[in-house]
Amino acid sequence: QVQLVESGGGLVQAGGSLRLSCAASGRTFSNLHMGWFRQAPGKEREFVAGVTWSGSTQYFAESVKGRFTIFRDNAQSMVYLQMNVLKAEDTAVYYCAASSVMSSRPYRSNYSLMASYDFWGQGTQVTVSS
Numbered sequence: 001q002v003q004l005v006e007s008g009g010g011l012v013q014a015g016g017s018l019r020l021s022c023a024a025s026g027r028t029f030s031n032l033h034m035g036w037f038r039q040a041p042g043k044e045r046e047f048v049a050g051v052t053w054s055g056s057t058q059y060f061a062e063s064v065k066g067r068f069t070i071f072r073d074n075a076q077s078m079v080y081l082q083m084n085v086l087k088a089e090d091t092a093v094y095y096c097a098a099s100s101v102m103s104s105r106p107y108r109s110n111y112s113l114m115a116s117y118d119f120w121g122q123g124t125q126v127t128v129s130s
Contacts, residue, residue, distance in 0.1 A: 002026045002119040004096045009124030012086055016128075020081040022096030022121055029077035030054070032119075033099040035111055036070060036081045038092035038126075048094070049081060050111030053104070059111045064090075088130040096121035 008020040024032065035050040049070040050059040058070050064083075072079040079096065097117035102110055110116045 002032065002098050002100065004098060004119055004121035006094070006096045006121040006124040009094060009126045011127045011129065014086060014088055014128055014130045016086050017082070017084045018086065018126060020083070020094055020096075020124060020126070022079045022081075024077045024079070024098060027100065029072075030074040031100070033102045033106065033111070033116075034070075034072060034079045035097045035099070035117060036079075036094060037097060037114065038090075038094045039123075040089075040092040043092075045095070045114060047112035047114075051079065059108060061112075083126070086126075086128045088128050091126060091128045093123040093125050095123045 003025050005023045012018050033053050036048040037045050038048050039045040047061050049068055051070045051072055055072045067085045069082045098119040099117045101118055102116050
C-alpha cells in the first residue's frame with residue numbers, strides 16, 4: 001500500500017551535515033505519521049525522529065536532539081531528516097518508516113516503537129569519519 005524510497009546517505013566527516021530524503025507513494029501521504037530509525041552494526045535498530053501527520057510536532061531521540069531536524073512536505077509526499085554536527089556514533093543504516101496504524105493523536109512514546117510502523121524503506125548508509 002505504501003512504498004518508501006530513501007536517498008541522501010553517504011560518507012561525511014565528523015562535524016559535517018547530511019540531509020536524508022524519503023519519497024512515499026501508494027497512499028495519501030498526509031494520513032501517515034512518519035519516522036526515522038537507524039541501525040549500527042551489531043546493535044538494535046533505534047528510534048531517531050518522528051513527525052505527526054500534519055508536521056506540527058516533531059520528536060527526537062535524546063542522542064540527536066539539537067542536531068537533527070525532521071520535516072515533511074505533504075504536497076510532495078516527502079519527509080526529510082536534516083543531520084547536522086554529525087558524530088562518529090551517528091554511523092548507521094538509516095530507515096524511513098510510515099505508520100497507517102497509529103491513531104490521529106498517538107501517544108508520544110508510540111513514535112519510538114518499531115511496531116508502530118507498518119511500512120519501511122530500504123535503508124541508506126550514513127558513515128561519519130573521525
